[in-house]
Amino acid sequence: MTHFPALFNPFTLNKLEIPNRIVMAPMTRSFSPDGIPTEDVAAYYRSRAEGGTGLIITEGTTINHGSASGDPKIPNFHTQEALAGWQRVVDEVHEGGGLIMPQIWHMGAMRPEGTGPSPETRTVSPSGLKYPGKETGVSLSKQEVEDIIDAYVSAAVSAKELGFDGVQFHGAHGYLIDLFFWEGTNVRDDEFGGDLPERTRFASEIIARTRAEVGDDFPLILRFSQWKQQDFEHKMATDPDKLKAFLEPLQAAGVDCFDCSTRRFWEPEFEGSELNLAGWVKKLTGVPTITVGSVGLDSDFINAFVGEGSAAAPIDGLVQRLDEGEFDLVGVGRALLANPDWANKVRDGHIADLKAYTKEDLSRLT
DSSP states (O other), rough: OOGGGGGGOOEEETTEEEEEEEEEEOOOOOGGGOOOOOOOHHHHHHHHHTTTOOOEEEEEEEEESSSSOOOOTSOOOSSHHHHHHHHHHHHHHHHOOOEEEEEOOOOOSSTTOOOOOOOTOOOOOOSEEEEEEEEOOOOOOOOHHHHHHHHHHHHHHHHHHTTOEEEEEEEEETTTHHHHTTTTTTTOSSOHHHHHHHHGGHHHHHHHHHHHOOOOOOOOOEEEEEETTTBBTSSOSSSSSHHHHHHHHHHTTTOOOOOOOSTTTOOOTTTTTTOOOOHHHHHHOOOOOESSSSSSSSSOTHHHHHHOOOOOOOOOOHHHHTTTOOOEEEEEEEHHHHOOHHHHHHHTTGGGGGGOOOGGGGOOOO
């Protein structure tokens, strides 16, 4: 007997057949010495595939730009050695019966100066800002913007060549793409600045140029968030009309799915409606969405940063909303970290056997 059948119905994203609605959310681990994914990394992802996860999205992996990474143990997605490591990851996951996409990433102003594999490279952001009024690093020239767009596209092309099942671009949480979205950190006066729809130009160019290179059938996901690490309460779009204006250029560029990152999936995005962010995005665009935010746990991920664990929590309300069509896929992060077989246990009705997310699990994450 399959428990929570809505969670285990297949779903087609672009032309990718996903066996269920469970997505492993990206979680930075810093377990790749010199940026190269090891056999242990491949085994880590394979165990989640064998545990029943429908689609795996990897930890953030960085593009070919000197200030993309602040930690030499974060995997990259451009050196020959790292791509060979990722080939092993893809092969292991596919042999384990799973699907996998890399999350392509540039840290932007969240990278501390003088860190990472290229410490001599200055930290960059659209306008030299980490948050409103806080200067850090240097402002990107137009040519540097173009070069970084090319680096994102090159990484996506490499993902297709390696046999990944699609790509996710990390456009959330105050990292580089998100810094272009945010009015407080993008005060540019060229075509990459302006009002909220105009500030999507950087991401839209990445998506459109990637689409031109990888073809129509290769799924492209954009992760975005209203909140920033620099400001947990921030909202770029304060009402549905502003959110629609933000989404339309990205949809037109070729996004197949929006991964809508929130701290708590159950919280309404706007007053007057119970829809969460993923629900509103699907309603406004018709594009498939992933909901994420403390799924299967009783506290949000911020507690993890201060060394606190979380107990397993019921998922009945989540599944009801999925069954009603509010969103299409469900991102599971820390619960899957503690339980590689989370999906199979939920399917088989063994929720009581799920382990809590503990302080010890922090050793598996940064």
